[in-house]
Amino acid sequence: MPNISPEVEARCNDMVALRRDLHQHPELGFQETRTAGVVAERLRALGYTVCTGLGKTGVTGFLKGGRPGKTVLLRADIDALPIQEQTGAPYASQHPGAMHACGHDAHTAMALSAAEVLAKDAPALGGNLFFVFQPAEEILIGAPAMLQDGALEGVSPDTAFAVHVMNRIPVGTIAVRSGPVMTSADKLGITVRGRGGHGANPHNAVDPVVAAAQVITALQTLVSRETPPLQPAVLSITMLKAGTAFNIIPDTVEMTGTLRCFDAGLRANLLASLQRTVEGIASALRCTATVTNEFLTPAVLNDPTVTALARNVAAGVVGADKVVEWEPLTGSDDVAYFWERVPGCYAFVGSGRTDGVPSAAGHNAKFDIDESCMAIGTEFLVRAARAALQTR
Ligand SMILES: [Zn+2]
Numbered sequence: 493m494p495n496i497s498p499e500v501e502a503r504c505n506d507m508v509a510l511r512r513d514l515h516q517h518p519e520l521g522f523q524e525t526r527t528a529g530v531v532a533e534r535l536r537a538l539g540y541t542v543c544t545g546l547g548k549t550g551v552t553g554f555l556k557g558g559r560p561g562k563t564v565l566l567r568a569d570i571d572a573l574p575i576q577e578q579t580g581a582p583y584a585s586q587h588p589g590a591m592h593a594c595g596h597d598a599h600t601a602m603a604l605s606a607a608e609v610l611a612k613d614a615p616a617l618g619g620n621l622f623f624v625f626q627p628a629e630e631i632l633i634g635a636p637a638m639l640q641d642g643a644l645e646g647v648s649p650d651t652a653f654a655v656h657v658m659n660r661i662p663v664g665t666i667a668v669r670s671g672p673v674m675t676s677a678d679k680l681g682i683t684v685r686g687r688g689g690h691g692a693n694p695h696n697a698v699d700p701v702v703a704a705a706q707v708i709t710a711l712q713t714l715v716s717r718e719t720p721p722l723q724p725a726v727l728s729i730t731m732l733k734a735g736t737a738f739n740i741i742p743d744t745v746e747m748t749g750t751l752r753c754f755d756a757g758l759r760a761n762l763l764a765s766l767q768r769t770v771e772g773i774a775s776a777l778r779c780t781a782t783v784t785n786e787f788l789t790p791a792v793l794n795d796p797t798v799t800a801l802a803r804n805v806a807a808g809v810v811g812a813d814k815v816v817e818w819e820p821l822t823g824s825d826d827v828a829y830f831w832e833r834v835p836g837c838y839a840f841v842g843s844g845r846t847d848g849v850p851s852a853a854g855h856n857a858k859f860d861i862d863e864s865c866m867a868i869g870t871e872f873l874v875r876a877a878r879a880a881l882q883t884r
């Protein structure tokens with residue numbers, strides 16, 4: 493059984509009620525006005541100095557301890573996804589087309605509960621608490637927006653923690669990993685230009701469709717032939733737009749896709765290879781091509797020292813045998829921007845069912861968590877914050 497302190501235990505009912513309230517009122521990235529309002533109101537009532545409107549809908553709360561010391565940052569994301577919920581839960585989304593299908597409702601409720609428990613310590617605390625409630629994680633632009641609005645100005649945190657629920661591991665476990673845990677993400681845009689014409693007379697046209705098909709095939713060699721076999725990378729073409737009718741060769745083909753990897757040098761090489769391959773194949777087939785890329789977020793890199801501390805804390809909460817050494821994920825999270833500035837550990841709290849029924853994965857319309865994970869996540873955040881403030 494997990495080791496949950498009476499002070500966290502006492503807040504569980506409120507925490508579950510809050511999570512269900514947020515679940516019923518999901519808000520998409522940069523539209524989290526109700527959620528941000530709930531967060532700000534609760535933090536103010538606990539005595540935190542609150543800043544709102546950071547990166548549109550982000551909220552921070554700062555609480556000075558009774559004695560000077562370090563500052564610990566605890567971050568939660570608050571946004572939902574554009575999914576129509578199909579769980580049938582009594583607390584299902586009341587907003588058509590929006591759903592907390594990634595557990596950010598639980599992250600918000602856990603962080604607020606941790607803020608409450610830790611606020612009671614504040615007079616005796618050596619050091620300061622800094623909570624970050626970040627919008628628009630799902631579109632990977634909330635963290636840079638908050639930083640651009642000066643979210644960390646005048647705070648300079650020493651250590652940071654965040655948790656994400658994870659249905660792939662059972663409730664009662666915590667996954668911790670040092671180093672790379674989530675990939676960088678680039679959004680790619682490729683346009684192949686030919687010259688349109690009659691579908692029956694391809695020799696009088698320059699067909700961008702055939703060129704685009706070969707571009708897509710050739711791009712498969714970037715990971716298989718140009719990436720060192722022991723370095724992970726993903727390149728996916730996910731959207732293809734061309735043409736208007738069965739008998740018209742179009743002028744252009746447009747594609748989008750994504751590039752994910754852990755290593756900044758590998759990313760630079762792959763982007764250069766992408767450009768070379770697309771332009772080269774297009775040119776061989778008499779077309780021209782342009783490639784654009786939008787760098788969404790760097791890889792999430794967990795600091796080794798902070799992760800060692802987090803691993804100890806996790807073992808204290810769930811037992812050393814329930815601390816899972818997690819594989820790196822090819823998903824991305826813009827918490828990376830905070831981790832670039834503050835040594836941090838992003839941990840995954842097991843939220844999967846333990847009754848043998850498979851849990852739906854994140855971003856699925858049937859996603860739900862085993863809510864008992866929330867006491868574990870809160871206990872982890874509280875203990876991690878205290879431990880980080882005690883380190884010299
Ligand atoms: Zn997500």
Ligand SMILES: [Zn+2]
Nearest residue numbers: 594595596656
């Ligand atoms: Zn998420």
